[in-house]
Amino acid sequence: MNKHVFALIVSIALASTAFAQTTVTEPWARATVPQQTSGGVYLQLRSPDAARLVKATSPAARSVEIHTMEMNGQMMKMREVDAIDLPAGQSVGNFHIMLMGLKQQLKEGQSVPLSLTIERKGGKRETVMVDAPVKPIGFTPGHH
């Protein structure tokens, strides 16, 4: 097959899958203090069809976990989970990405690259790249 024709087919394939893509809103990472070995990245995911976030990786940390947060009395508890369900068309943000074994301090003005693996029906996988800007320790989304 002619190379140009092949390139065209690839670009059409990419264009058609673009419709079924997961969107990321407001990603951010919390700045860390010098001795801190872990950090959190917060974001919202929205998938057009039912999917699951099954994996996260980042070159900024030795290992990366997916955590949910829940209130236990007055205490916010974090729990590692295997996956986060993304119901069709819903914005999901009740989780965070935990960076374990940070390679360096996260400072405001930097950003943390993340690669998220989204799994769809039939085991089809999509990789979503995220660049999360580092916000000050006291940052709360929506309050500037």
Ligand SMILES: [Cu+2]
């Ligand atoms: Cu956590």
